[in-house]
Amino acid sequence: xxxxxxxxxxxxxxxxxxxxxxxxxxxxxxxxxxxxxxxxxxxxxxxxxxxxxxxxxxxxxxxxxxxxxxxxxxxxxxxxxxxxxxxxxxxxxxxxxxxxxxxxxxxxxxxxxxxxxxxxxxxxxxxxxxxxxxxxxxxxxxxxxxxxxxxxxxxxxxxxxxxxxxxxxxxxxxxxxxxxxxxxxxxxxxxxxxxxxxxxxxxxxxxxxxxxxxxxxxxxxxxxxxxxxxxxxxxxxxxxxxxxxxxxxxxxxxxxxxxxxxxxxxxxxxxxxxxxxxxxxxxxxxxxxxxxx
Amino acid sequence: xxxxxxxxxxxxxxxxxxxxxxxxxxxxxxxxxxxxxxxxxxxxxxxxxxxxxxxxxxxxxxxxxxxxxxxxxxxxxxxxxxxxxxxxxxxxxxxxxxxxxxxxxxxxxxxxxxxxxxxxxxxxxxxxxxxxxxxxxxxxxxxxxxxxxxxxxxxxxxxxxxxxxxxxxxxxxxxxxxxxxxxxxxxxxxxxxxxxxxxxxxxxxxxxxxxxxxxxxxxxxxxxxxxxxxxxxxxxxxxxxxxxxxxxxxxxxxxxxxxxxxxxxxxxxxxxxxxxxxxxxxxxxxxxxxxxxxx
Ligand SMILES: Nc1ncnc2c1ncn2[C@@H]1O[C@H](COP(=O)(O)OP(=O)(O)OP(=O)(O)O)[C@@H](O)[C@H]1O
Ligand SMILES: [Mg+2]
Numbered sequence: 228x229x230x231x232x233x234x235x236x237x238x239x240x241x242x243x244x245x246x247x248x249x250x251x252x253x254x255x256x257x258x259x260x261x262x263x264x265x266x267x268x269x270x271x272x273x274x275x276x277x278x279x280x281x282x283x284x285x286x287x288x289x290x291x292x293x294x295x296x297x298x299x300x301x302x303x304x305x306x307x308x309x310x311x312x313x314x315x316x317x318x319x320x321x322x323x324x325x326x327x328x329x330x331x332x333x334x335x336x337x338x339x340x341x342x343x344x345x346x347x348x349x350x351x352x353x354x355x356x357x358x359x360x361x362x363x364x365x366x367x368x369x370x371x372x373x374x375x376x377x378x379x380x381x382x383x384x385x386x387x388x389x390x391x392x393x394x395x396x397x398x399x400x401x402x403x404x405x406x407x408x409x410x411x412x413x414x415x416x417x418x419x420x421x422x423x424x425x426x427x428x429x430x431x432x433x434x435x436x437x438x439x440x441x442x443x444x445x446x447x448x449x450x451x452x453x454x455x456x457x458x459x460x461x462x463x464x465x466x467x468x469x470x471x472x473x474x475x476x477x478x479x480x481x482x483x484x485x486x487x488x489x490x491x492x493x494x495x496x497x498x499x500x501x502x503x504x505x506x507x508x509x510x511x512x513x514x515x516x517x518x519x520x
Numbered sequence: 521x522x523x524x525x526x527x528x529x530x531x532x533x534x535x536x537x538x539x540x541x542x543x544x545x546x547x548x549x550x551x552x553x554x555x556x557x558x559x560x561x562x563x564x565x566x567x568x569x570x571x572x573x574x575x576x577x578x579x580x581x582x583x584x585x586x587x588x589x590x591x592x593x594x595x596x597x598x599x600x601x602x603x604x605x606x607x608x609x610x611x612x613x614x615x616x617x618x619x620x621x622x623x624x625x626x627x628x629x630x631x632x633x634x635x636x637x638x639x640x641x642x643x644x645x646x647x648x649x650x651x652x653x654x655x656x657x658x659x660x661x662x663x664x665x666x667x668x669x670x671x672x673x674x675x676x677x678x679x680x681x682x683x684x685x686x687x688x689x690x691x692x693x694x695x696x697x698x699x700x701x702x703x704x705x706x707x708x709x710x711x712x713x714x715x716x717x718x719x720x721x722x723x724x725x726x727x728x729x730x731x732x733x734x735x736x737x738x739x740x741x742x743x744x745x746x747x748x749x750x751x752x753x754x755x756x757x758x759x760x761x762x763x764x765x766x767x768x769x770x771x772x773x774x775x776x777x778x779x780x781x782x783x784x785x786x787x788x789x790x791x792x793x794x795x796x797x798x799x800x801x802x803x804x805x806x807x808x809x810x811x812x813x814x815x
Binding site for chain 2: 412417
């Protein structure tokens with residue numbers, strides 16, 4: 228146990244330096260503020276609001292007011308309540324879908340890259356098959372077969388389809404790293420492949436892995452919103468995408484109910500944009516050549 | 521003590537392993553305690569492959585590698601870990617031997633973690649200090665530093681110190697000084713000499729004949745994956761019999777001759793043939809001197 232602590236302590240110096248630059252990087256700061264701010268609203272908000280966002284509670288099509296911060300829908304539902312619940316489910320889809328894709332992508336990438344040979348050829352084939360599958364078409368087919376479409380099942384499906392690019396990149400990097408002499412040296416110390424991957428190879432890709440997680444998270448949110456928008460969203464709850472879909476279906480644009488579709492649209496754009504800015508900033512942090520003076 | 525018997529290695533290359541490349545052919549030799557055995561030969565002759573097979577970093581295709589009579593190509597993971605208590609390696613590129621994001625002394629710490637988990641910290645620290653001292657390093661100057669803060673010579677010595685923590689019997693040293701400057705080279709070479717005095721066997725892979733001559737009792741000359749000449753260093757370098765060995769020795773530039781005065785004559789050699797066939801057998805030409813017959 229103590230040796231483990233010692234070994235991880237070695238990297239602390241560099242991690243701290245990266246953290247220092249990360250927190251001083253304006254892009255990272257702006258991006259994180261947006262993403263974390265909206266996340267807090269989505270996580271905490273629902274506790275103060277109605278648990279049934281689809282309930283008809285007020286006058287129809289009312290503009291924002293002190294009672295209804297973001298107005299009401301065509302049917303008299305509170306837009307702010309829907310918005311906050313929608314945020315929550317978007318973050319849930321993003322985290323769960325992103326996490327599933329990340330775990331699969333890493334496992335496939337590390338196994339293929341480290342083992343090489345036939346294992347690699349097989350996994351590479353699998354990766355390419357999933358990569359060229361028309362994911363959207365498959366998702367639509369699967370989604371329409373599910374009896375109850377929930378946020379979780381949507382996240383799982385998205386996760387199962389968005390890992391290939393992570394696997395490819397991880398595999399490529401593992402391929403070069405596994406030939407370093409320090410990997411051989413770890414073998415000569417009797418270390419097992421799992422330990423070598425986790426402790427020799429993975430730490431060298433930490434920045435890359437962090438950035439992949441962020442991109443997967445954003446990708447999953449966007450993908451979910453797209454599915455929701457074409458009516459393949461969760462049938463038992465609200466999401467940002469399904470709000471927009473409802474708004475469009477009841478021609479809120481023509482009726483001038485801007486408060487119905489602008490907030491969810493803006494939130495999706497802000498989250499994905501914020502993640503993107505964070506990533507660009509992190510790239511500068513990890514890649515000192517990009518750091519401005 | 522360490523013995524290779526008719527060891528072959530072929531790599532599968534091409535998509536789905538369609539082609540075969542034989543890198544080592546029918547190599548047999550043994551090393552005794554307190555002996556340095558040099559392996560020399562042109563680039564691609566299979567020297568590194570032999571070293572890595574001895575370290576079991578790559579599997580052998582055919583043949584046996586025995587340590588004190590036990591064939592280690594057949595032991596499982598457990599046996600291999602025990603084997604590494606006795607046999608260790610140091611590689612060519614000191615900067616690739618250290619994980620750049622960790623401190624350099626982590627290589628020593630990993631030895632403790634794997635082999636001495638129950639040794640007390642203070643006891644271990646003094647053991648580390650001793651072994652660093654025996655390779656001519658001062659603990660204070662190298663501990664706690666990152667690899668890029670140390671010189672190539674310091675890094676290579678620290679790897680030797682790491683091996684010594686394990687009370688090894690055999691050290692595989694693959695071109696360990698080819699990336700060091702001339703004066704550091706001699707220091708590390710002399711260090712190997714003193715380890716030899718202490719009874720360590722060293723498999724010294726190099727393409728520098730003068731280094732091989734300086735340090736080793738016996739030498740193996742390899743070409744196209746097979747041994748072409750072997751024996752006592754004085755015999756092989758003093759009286760090379762195989763045309764390839766002669767070329768090799770003739771091509772060592774002398775300090776006092778210039779190309780313009782005396783261009784080095786090179787004899788035509790037979791080209792690389794079918795590598796899956798057994799190589800030409802070695803015949804004894806003198807006491808402690810064997811040469812492959814030339815076809
Ligand atoms: N992983 C591998 N896959 C396929 N072929 C390989 C592999 N490793 C080595 N080889 C081939 O095996 C042969 C012997 O390589 P090896 O590295 O043992 O040569 P070497 O004598 O150490 O050369 P050098 O002096 O350049 O280090 C070469 O032809 C090389 O191309
Ligand atoms: Mg080599």
